[in-house]
Amino acid sequence: MIILFIILVAIINAIITLTTDYEKYFYPFASILPKPKSNGWIFISMNLLIIILAAGQYFYQDYLERTKETESDSKKKASDAILFGNYKKSLDTLEMKRENTDTVLFKMFRDAGVKNELLAKANEDIKKGVDKLKNDTSLKLSEPRPTVYLTSGQELILDSIVKKVYFFTVNTSSDNATSTGFNLTISLLIYNNLQGYSHKAHFKFLSDLVTIPKDKAYYTGFTFSNLVQPELLYVWLRGTFQNENRTKTYPPINFLYVYNFDTKKTQSVFAPPEFDKITGIISSHE
Numbered sequence: 001m002i003i004l005f006i007i008l009v010a011i012i013n014a015i016i017t018l019t020t021d022y023e024k025y026f027y028p029f030a031s032i033l034p035k036p037k038s039n040g041w042i043f044i045s046m047n048l049l050i051i052i053l054a055a056g057q058y059f060y061q062d063y064l065e066r067t068k069e070t071e072s073d074s075k076k077k078a079s080d081a082i083l084f085g086n087y088k089k090s091l092d093t094l095e096m097k098r099e100n101t102d103t104v105l106f107k108m109f110r111d112a113g114v115k116n117e118l119l120a121k122a123n124e125d126i127k128k129g130v131d132k133l134k135n136d137t138s139l140k141l142s143e144p145r146p147t148v149y150l151t152s153g154q155e156l157i158l159d160s161i162v163k164k165v166y167f168f169t170v171n172t173s174s175d176n177a178t179s180t181g182f183n184l185t186i187s188l189l190i191y192n193n194l195q196g197y198s199h200k201a202h203f204k205f206l207s208d209l210v211t212i213p214k215d216k217a218y219y220t221g222f223t224f225s226n227l228v229q230p231e232l233l234y235v236w237l238r239g240t241f242q243n244e245n246r247t248k249t250y251p252p253i254n255f256l257y258v259y260n261f262d263t264k265k266t267q268s269v270f271a272p273p274e275f276d277k278i279t280g281i282i283s284s285h286e
Helices: 002-020 038-135 272-284
Strands: 147-150 156-162 165-175 179-192 196-205 216-225 232-243 253-260 265-268
Touching: 147 232, 147 253, 156 253, 165 232, 179 216, 179 272, 196 216, 196 272, 232 272, 253 272
Parallel strands: none
Antiparallel strands: 147 165, 156 165, 165 216, 179 196, 179 232, 232 253, 253 265
16 A cells, blocks of 8 residues: 555656656657657656556565465464364274273173162162061150240240239240140239238130140230239149140149249249148139
8 A cells, every 4th residue: 555655656746747847858849749858768767667666566565465375374274284183083082982981881880780689679678677667566666745834044024014914924835846735724823911822813824726846935925913013923834735746635734933023033833832832822712
């Protein structure tokens, strides 16, 4: 593109020169064809030389570029041929390895087939033995027995007191197994120095439909009213419950708890004198 521009500039320069200084290089209208002077021949020769050199440079550059492209194509073809040869050689190697692997696997599966037959027979014998053990009632383990009680440390929680009405939360746990089918009752007895012992309530505790999962707790509550602040609240919990499938009813539970309004803590009452005294007072009012 640059060479063509040089040729174009040379031609334009010649035309401008002839237009402005025609008589300097040619005889004025000596004949139909312009007759150059001595310096006119020099002018013509120099411009022709510029055009010829520029054209020669253009074609030579074009020749070099085509030669370079030809060499590049030859190198690319040679490189592609080498890559294709390596690729084919890799495929041949993989094919040989695959054939060897197929042979080894065939032998392995053939030997494994015999072993699988022996294993299948052994598994069948084991399955028969397990089924026999399952059906042997003499070997069956006893079902875990749930233990129902008021959760230690959270047995009774005094939530609030509103206009002499006391609101308590009861936290019941079922350890070892799930329990349901509750047939429990709670009796309430309060004590203070002014009133002494006062029986407050006797009600069914937990619905038959309630289910307490294994090692979980169930929250419920109760209320009672009293004009004078109690010092102690006795809660007597008794009754029966069932396992999760309701196939077993367990012997009655019989727990007595006492809540201290000063310390706000709950304790279990186990000692026979106090246990018998409090439960006797409650029984006399029911």
